Amino acid sequence: MERDLVKRQLKNGINVHILPTEKFKTTLIKVFIHQDLGKELVTKTSLVPLVLKRGCSRFPTAQKIRMYFEELYGADFDADVLKKGERHILVFETDLVNEKFIGGKNDILRNGLLALREIMVDPLVENGGFKEEYVVQEKDVLKREILSLFNNKMQYAIERCIQEMCKDEDYSLFRYGRIEDLDSIDKISLYKYYLEMIKTNPIDIYIMGDVDPDRDFPIIEEAFSYDRGQCKVLKQTLVNKEVLKEKTVFEKQNVEQGKLSLGLRTYTTYSDDDYYPLLMANGILGGGPHSKLFQNVREKASLAYYAFSRIEKTKGLMLITSGIEIGNYDRALEIILQQIQDLKNGHITEYEIESTRKMLINSFRETSDNPSATINLYLDGIINNRNETIDDMIKQVKEVDKEEIVEVSQKIKLDTIYFLTNNKD
Helix, strand or coil: CCCCCEEEECCCCCEEEEEECCCCCEEEEEEEEEEECCCCCHHHHHHHHHHHCCCECCCCCHHHHHHHHHHCCCCEEEEEEEEECCEEEEEEEEEEECHHHHCCCCCHHHHHHHHHHHHHHCECEECCEECHHHHHHHHHHHHHHHHHHHHCHHHHHHHHHHHHHCCCCHHHCCCCCCHHHHHHCCHHHHHHHHHHHHHHCCEEEEEEECCCHHHHHHHHHHHHCCCCCCCCCCCCCCCCCCCCCCEEEEEECCCCCEEEEEEEECCCCCCCCCHHHHHHHHHHHHCCCCCHHHHHHHHHCCCEEEEEEEEECCCCEEEEEEEECHHHHHHHHHHHHHHHHHHHCCCCCHHHHHHHHHHHHHHHHHHHCCHHHHHHHHHHHHHCCCCCCHHHHHHHHHHCCHHHHHHHHCCCEEEEEEEEECCCC
16 A cells, blocks of 8 residues: 655645555656636647647657657656546656666656656747647547547447536536537647646646655656746536436437436535445445346346446536347336435345445555556545545445445435437337
8 A cells, every 4th residue: 555645835836746655666647737627628628638749849749759758668658638527637647667676877757757847838839839730630639539439339328418417517528528619729729728727727746656755856846847827726516406307318329229328416526424325325226246237227137238327426426327228218217217216215235235345445455556546546535625545445435334325325316317229210
């Protein structure tokens, strides 16, 4: 297990989180730039990392960036966007070999941090904007990424359920943005947008590996101590939206298998005291082969190819998804709704509770063996103002009892039923 998380702040307001551990032979660095998720921002935010990956002042092509990291003993580099609640987050990351495994004579951590800094803070600029060729090409890449969702029908059905459920909320936006925005984005407007973001938006740097906070913090300061302005305060995610009337949405496409998704509001987020009972409730309902959905919809009734549920911990949503024969819609929906009601009524077996508890504890332990997943968990803590270690999470799962599970389940409300069906009547 990692030792205590060390938190510090650079003079320009950038937060640094160091997770010292001797468990891994590499050091993972992740830099997160936080932005509001919004209709006017989402596509620009998604496009920025694609353009930055193409080149910076020091490494003007993607090939030169790749070659530089390869020379750092095969280090990886990537950049992408995350969506957590109504927050859109740029993430830049590199995984560097620890110097003590190669003789300790190379300045790998310092060089890796400086390279990240140069890609992020000193991009390739021409005539007051990003390099036009890169912007044009990456707009096309982003367009294809957005369109590719259509080909993944399971993910498509989940996204459409979210869009219908959160129609008037920013959470309805797809994390890669909207095709209709792309034509209005040019190299100058995108560059100015990013320039503002890098100077004013909250930034968190995570470093996990065999690092010494006192020895290595000055290297981080050297790399990321650039001029910034007043740090922007981001909006809070809308959580407590009341369900006035359940919605049912049918969408027809040329599909052989139906996709039935249900969107529910839990009114519980990771920042709430009853989050861990909700986590247990979700596991009992649809968290694995022992769950109510898997056993009753898939195994006993043979109505679904798959059936599971998951929660969005910052927005407080529960999403149930299943793949069914088109003609089984009524019966599958009836059984799914019955499982939710059974959960609320406390019809929960000891086997379901203990199987879920064991599954979650194993999942947390597996996460502690994965630096990237561990950092993502800690990032969730920042966004939700909850400061706890993986050991704390395991302890809280162990302490949840049936009464708490039933109590938190009774807050859950069905909002939207979405069914992707075919064109046949």
